[in-house]
Amino acid sequence: MKEDLKKILLLQDVDSHIDRVSAEIDEIPREKLIHERELESQKTDYEKEKKKLEETRESGRKYNADMEVNENRLAEFKTKLLEMKTNDAYRAMMEQIKYTENRINDLDSKIIENMYEEENGEKDLEEARKIWERNKKRSEKRQDILDGQLEVLKENIEELMAERKEIASEIGKRLLDKYEQLRTAGRGLVVVGLEKGTCGGCLTNIPPQTTVEISQGETYICPICGRFVIWKDDSSMAGAK
Numbered sequence: 001m002k003e004d005l006k007k008i009l010l011l012q013d014v015d016s017h018i019d020r021v022s023a024e025i026d027e028i029p030r031e032k033l034i035h036e037r038e039l040e041s042q043k044t045d046y047e048k049e050k051k052k053l054e055e056t057r058e059s060g061r062k063y064n065a066d067m068e069v070n071e072n073r074l075a076e077f078k079t080k081l082l083e084m085k086t087n088d089a090y091r092a093m094m095e096q097i098k099y100t101e102n103r104i105n106d107l108d109s110k111i112i113e114n115m116y117e118e119e120n121g122e123k124d125l126e127e128a129r130k131i132w133e134r135n136k137k138r139s140e141k142r143q144d145i146l147d148g149q150l151e152v153l154k155e156n157i158e159e160l161m162a163e164r165k166e167i168a169s170e171i172g173k174r175l176l177d178k179y180e181q182l183r184t185a186g187r188g189l190v191v192v193g194l195e196k197g198t199c200g201g202c203l204t205n206i207p208p209q210t211t212v213e214i215s216q217g218e219t220y221i222c223p224i225c226g227r228f229v230i231w232k233d234d235s236s237m238a239g240a241k
C-alpha cells in the first residue's frame with residue numbers, strides 16, 4: 001500500500017473517532033433537557049398541590065366564619081323566642097331557629113369534610129415535594145457528571161483534531177480533496193478493502209489485473225462508488241483464482 005493511502009486510512013480512523021465523540025457531545029444537552037423537563041413537570045405538580053391545599057384552607061376559613069355567624073344568630077333567635085308575644089310570632093321565630101340549626105348542621109358536615117380534605121392535601125403536597133426534591137438532587141448530580149463528561153469529550157475532540165491536522169498535512173492535496181469530497185457526500189467509509197475480488201463498498205467486481213495492482217499498493221478508485229479500494233489483511237483476489 002502506498003504511503004498516502006496508509007495515511008488516508010489513518011485519517012479515516014481518526015475521523016470515525018471524531019464522529020463518535022461528536023455524537024456523544026450532541027447527546028449531552030439532549031439528556032440535560034430531558035432532566036430539566038422532568039423537573040419542571042414535578043415542580044408544576046407540587047405547585048398544583050400547593051394551590052389546591054390553599055383553596056381547601058380558604059374554604060375551611062369561610063365555613064368557620066359562616067358557622068360563627070350562624071351560631072350567634074341562633075343564640076339571638078333563642079333569646080328573642082322568649083320575648084314573642086303571639087303564637088304566630090313564636091312560630092315564625094321557631095321557623096327561623098329550625099332553619100339556622102339546619103344550616104349549622106350542614107356547615108358542621110362541611111367543616112369535617114374539609115378537615116379530611118386538608119389532611120389529605122397536606123399529605124399529597126408533602127409527597128409531591130419529596131418527589132420533586134429527590135429528583136432535583138439526583139438531577140443536579142447527573143448534571144455534574146454530564147458537565148464533567150462534556151469537558152473530557154471536548155478535550156478528546158481537540159486532541160483528535162490536532163491529530164487529524166497532522167495526518168492531513170502529510171497527504172497529497174489531490175488525494176486529500178478526493179477524500180474530503182467523498183466524506184462530505186456522507187457515504188460512510190471512504191477507504192474500503194478489496195473483498196473477494198470486489199469493491200468492499202459497493203461490491204462491484206474488479207478486474208483480476210486490477211486486483212493484482214491493488215495488492216501491490218496501487219491507488220485504485222472504484223468507478224461505481226468512487227471509494228478508494230485498498231488491500232487489507234483480509235482481502236482476497238477471488239477473481240484471480
Ligand SMILES: [Zn+2]
Nearest residue numbers: 199202222225
Ligand atoms: Zn465501489
